[in-house]
Amino acid sequence: MKILIVEDDEFDCRMVKRNLKRAFPDADLSFDWVDVPIIADIHKTVNSYDVCFVDYRLGSVSGIDVIRGLCDLGAKVPFILLTGDESNELDEVALAAGAADFLHKDNLSVSSIRRSTRFCLARNEQEQRLTEMAYSDALTGLANRAAFDQRCKIYLANRHEMSPPVALVLIDLDKFKVVNDTFGHPIGDVLLRDFSRMLASHFGPSDMVARLGGDEFGVLLQLTDKNQTPASLRKWLRSVMKTQFQIADLVLDVFCSIGVSIVPPDSDITQATDILSQADHRLYSDKRLRRLGAFNGNAQSGSLDLDLDLVVHSLESAIERDEFEVVYQPKVNCKTGDITGLEALLRWNSVNFDVGPAHFIPIAEEFGLINEIGRWVLKACCKQLKDWRAGGQxxxxxxxxxxxxxxxxxxxxxxxGATLSEFGIDPALIEFELTEGAFGLQLEACMTQMQSVANLGCQWAIDDFGVGYSSLSRLHKLPISKLKIDKSFLDQLPHDVGAQNISNAIISMARSLSLSVVAEGVEDYGQLTGLDLSDLDDLQGYYCYRPMSASGMTEILSAPLKGKLRAS
Structure with missing residues (x-):
């Protein structure tokens, strides 16, 4: 039994030790003595003791204050208050402060100290069992939400200027409901238990890993690296967390959304609800980013790890900071190889992020920034056409x-129309591309604007044709002049006969509608084998030209290459 005695009188301390040794002659007893109690110091180790005896009068402080202060900081050890006073009210005050029992020094004996110690140990054991039931998750064995909230409060209350930063991590399993609905709740429960064990294995005994409810987990830890950021911590988690679990004969892929909040010691956050709210907001942002497709390949790998709030904020000022750039990829005639047109491709040269249009364009659409960005792209292209015209290209x-x-x-x-007039650009030199996937419920709403733009003299093309949704009964009513065969079909050529047949069916349909065709994603001459392309059709891809800057495009237009196409 490990015993702590907080007593400023050495004689009284020895008396307590002597009685305890007589009361428990067969027990392995160890003692520590504190004569000048400093609550912050005692708190660090107090829960490692089985019982703690505290004298009522300790010089400038009282034992009541010591017990109350330690209990407020989360001490769980049973406290026994020792006093020579006979006040009837003192025992009530002691119990209210957190003491488990109350002993008069004048009546201290082997029997009384044995009774009190056994009573306190038994009561503490029972309370621990009840606490475990109240503060642990029955399914996973982890701490539950109540325990997590309490630990948050303790961390925040104990901060001082030399404290390490505190990190709160919220983890939510994506589409866990699908697992329950598809395979049943027993499989879902096994997955939660397996995930819990995996998650807990990456943290130490001083960290708290909790199941907060459903498929949401929380981790509370103190950071040893003060340079750690929410993004770096989130990236580390994705790199170490297991993403595939085998349950019986099932192999389940598990991906997570993660929200991280870090509280430095000098933060003005004082409420646990504030740090939880901050982490929850970032969890939602992470989930929203994933839904928007802002990850490459395996999203769990963290190959692209973004903070949605920062991305949106940076996008809002990207034009003002001159971070956008338009690069150009030529389209060439499928027979001659001569350049017939260019596609404008937007790049974001952000100082904070390395993201491509497949990532930031959906975010711009989600947050209402796409119209402003679209206007900037049109102006940039018109200005470039004006410059090329002035240069004689x-x-x-x-x-x-x-x-x-x-x-x-x-x-x-x-x-x-206003932008074309501003730069004096022939409308026929501007072609707009809209993905086939856009032609769903929005078709009728789009047609009026498309026709108005076509009336100006601009052209329209349908991009990524063959993989989206199109109503063929209305397709011929759109003011389009071109179909672009989706790259996914070209990727499978020339070996996939099915992809070849689909591509030729698209070409045939385009012919019947008097539309030309662009085969995009051409990386090898062999991909063109078996395609029924005519001298009206174009090619686009790395085999012809890679996207290039405006200056690089200027050089090409000044001395265009002839006969670019060839069998390799």
């Missing part, structure tokens, strides 16, 4: 990608 139509959200702006066609 041959001008080719530039294809610009647009979103259906841009077409929902009733002023879209007016904006296009």
């Amino acid at each position: 041959i001008l080719h139509p530039i294809a610009i990608n647009v979103s259906t959200l841009q077409l929902e702006d009733p002023n879209f066609a007016t904006m296009v």
